[in-house]
């Protein structure tokens with residue numbers, strides 16, 4: 647699993663920049679355009695929230711656990727609907743920002759939650775968290791299936807029979823290459839190079855192999871209700887994020903400047919400079935080494 651330190655690197659480093667660019671409770675996961683790119687990013691994110699809430703039957707009074715809640719976009723949406731949400735994240739900056747916005751959020755590993763922590767829930771979500779559940783080392787040790795199976799066992803304990811769980815996650819796609827070929831020394835623009843940059847941006851994280859690996863590991867506890875690919879929608883989402891990240895804001899540009907000394911001295915940050923020039927995830931989606939799936943499950 648990506649450690650807390652890895653996730654502080656990925657999310658807390660950009661905390662203020664993200665909130666100034668995308669909004670104080672902005673989504674940091676693929677939006678749902680359903681191919682209609684005339685929608686704004688905000689409309690497409692709201693469409694995603696509506697889809698999740700409807701798929702899970704979330705209404706006034708529903709108790710909902712949002713695993714990997716980020717800056718709290720889905721918790722904010724369901725709060726407006728009168729549901730009772732609780733979130734966890736491994737980024738302390740995200741948790742602090744959520745609490746400032748009146749959300750019930752703690753720094754906690756969602757994979758370890760049991761009913762003894764917060765009781766049980768009517769619905770559970772994990773919107774872009776599974777990407778971080780298995781590290782490269784765990785993948786190399788052949789532990790990926792075991793990690794996902796254990797995760798689903800724990801989620802099932804938090805729900806009644808018939809209770810629903812929504813997740814969306816990046817997965818490796820049909821053109822994925824062997825891990826050994828991935829390298830920052832590979833030709834720029836190649837899948838091997840784009841995947842190496844992706845690893846630099848998200849240390850400690852290795853993706854599931856297709857939605858099939860996810861569904862297979864969920865099967866003892868959950869049946870699949872619906873599935874859709876969000877790959878093209880994610881390409882659009884990333885394009886919109888990049889416009890917002892570039893948009894001028896004095897404080898934000900000062901924050902970019904404050905990262906420079908770290909970029910000069912730390913290798914991981916130097917690799918990230920390339921991420922500002924090219925979005926590795928977007929290239930991976932375009933090259934179909936990566937795909938993205940939205941999955942609705944029901945506990946059996």
Ligand SMILES: C[S@@+](CC[C@H](N)C(=O)[O-])C[C@H]1O[C@@H](n2cnc3c(N)ncnc32)[C@H](O)[C@@H]1O
Pocket residue numbers: 647648653657672673674675713714715716717718719734735736737740754755756757772773774775776778779
């Ligand atoms: C891509 S962000 C998505 C955030 C949010 N769900 C959204 O849609 O904007 C991934 C989130 O998962 C969280 N995360 C990853 N692994 C986690 C774990 N084991 N326990 C708790 N949170 C985790 C990160 O801290 C981050 O908040």
